[in-house]
Amino acid sequence: MLMREWGSPELERFVEALIDQSLEASLGSLVKGIVHNFNGTLQVLSMKLELLQTMLRKEGIPPSSSTWTKTEECLAQLDRLQKMVEMLSQKASVEETEEMVPIRLNELLEEELSFLNHDLFFKHQVELQTSFASTLPPLKGRPLEIRLGLGNLIRNGIEAMEGSSVKKLTVATESRDHDLWVTIEDTGCGITKEIEPSLFTPFFTTKGGRHKGLGLFIARKVLTPYGASFHYRSGGGTTVFSVRLSL
Template sequence: MQIFFDADAVNFFIYDSKNDALNLVHSFLKTGEKNIFEDHPILKRGEDFATEIINRKLVMYQNLSRDSTKIRNEIFEHDFNIFLEIGLSVREKFIGAIEFVYKTDELPINDKKLQILDTLSQQIAIEVENFLLISELKEAEEKYRTFIHLTPAGLIVLDENLNILFASENANKIFNKNLEGKNLEEFINSSIVEEICRNASVIDKTFEVEYKGKQFLISISSRLNDPKLGKCIAIINDITELKRLQEEKRKIEAKLWQEYRLAGIGRLAGGIAHNLRNPLAVLNLGLQSLKRKGVEPEQVDRLLKQVERINQIVENLSLKTKEEVEKSKKRFDLNELIKRELETLEFDQFYKHQVEKKIELCPKPIVIEAVYSDFSNAISHILRNAIDAMMESEKKILGVRTWEDEEKIYIEISDTGIGIPDDIKDKIFEPFFTTKIPENFTELKGVGLGLTITYQNLKIYGADFEIDSKVGEGTNFKVIIPKKICKCNLTMILYRYILRSHIGPFFFSFFYADIDFSLTVFDEIH
């Protein structure tokens, strides 16, 4: 083109509508001199005479003064004299311009060449528009492809036979396979997907599936329904970690609620014990007075013994409540703790009258340093389970033994109850797992938290558990505690202390509302 029109320089511009400017895309100089036009790749409207072509088809400038341009002043230093500007338009849309520059005094183009130039400019305009459209299309395709591949979720496109026509990079990572060309049923067997992709109507559904131990949340839609592109689009999210966190949240909520409820029961029991002391003291003094007066001494003695027994029960309840509320580590005799738990069970008529007891506690004190309630709650839960297991048994014998050696302490609680089947032995410490069915909503049994709390309370002291059980014969539950007791888990002590303090109700509400934040705080403390 440069040779045909005998130009000293030819410049190609593309119009930038956003900035209302001409952008230089190519520049050709006849001589080997430095191309000064390339020093000015952007010509904004009104800052150079060349930009006047934006609203016109053809403009020629000759013998221009330096005032005609604010940008390209130095072009006049190279003896350029004539500037022929040809606008490039398609369907009245301006898309660019061609600039022919001459050093001659006369324009070396005749009418025939001008006609050729006009025709050629139209063809060039069409080609430039096509080039711009293709570039925009490629840019858009690259942009959306980047968005798709950078999205954390996986995206797949299916046909009506569930063949995978497209799969994003994350979809391939989720399944650890190259999915394109394969059938979805090789990975996910779901009637929901089949129903949506093979149904004529538009359906949107979200559901969960499992694949190789992972949990996926799939949102699928048949809105695509294009014979070329596919029938359905599915978004796949790996929610395995989310499910794990939800389960952890559920466990902690259950633990917190149990702790909070036990703390409330302890405070209530302490209040009852305190309020019973005064009337019992008055009753005791009255009976002593009757005895001194000789009023039916035998009958009065029997009443005094019952009052003394009630006093002992109240004393045990008061002492137990005090120990339960105290959450700091202290030294105590494990045998005495077990005795108190057994005395507390005397309130249970089934245990008191129908269960045979075989208690063999170590003859010497077994002194440990720990949080009292960690062990009292754990022993209470194990004893309660043993008693409940014997409800329907013909033979009802509860055995409790303690002993120690140089390195370890042993607590063994046995029963002649229904026993634990082998297939669920590994599940008994899981939250909410229970074989007990409560007869009404208010019963505490059947919640499935007792052994979970036992496990969590004692594991922080390095305890191990051995369970020997036969269905129909009974269960032997052994707790083995190393004498070098581990330091208490700081997180567990912290939230137990808070629950039993006056801010307990507020904390529970806060914890329930923002469990993820609370977990983070606990982890930082720990």
């Protein structure tokens, strides 16, 4: 029923709302919650360690003791974590901006792959290989949109390998003909001729279960304003998705 009425304004508005929700739930909003909770934990740990040092002084434990050394090491690590949290908070603020800013594509992809490590299937079962061009010109855009679009393509490749005996994901970048290219290769279930016409159709999925069939649709929707074109081939146990982004 949904597919027969895809042209209706109501359904189009519904899908637009889903995209907005995906943007809001992306890095910026997530990091805000993480930073808030993590900061509280760091402050408690820091106070406990400083209290321990006060007790050590009262007990006359010399600063050269192993206990003092360990507390200093812990405080140093907490300081390092605090700086990392501040960096994430600043990045979240930058990414929520509506302004077009220069984006370092390699760094964005590295961060996205790092964040995906919360997915235990990806972290423990998928072999990851990256091949990033050593020098890429910056892409001007909104980081949250680029992250959402490319992140959906990467997750699509990961999800396609859930039932595969070989699980390898390759993410590559290059600059070609004044354009940027991102290529994502997986060893998943592949794309058959029968499903090709429906690949970018909202709510279409062959995976079932928790998969809603919006990943590729959203990727194309948010990346098309950047002059994106999508190319894919499937066969021989691999599927390769390439996205061209205009500079």
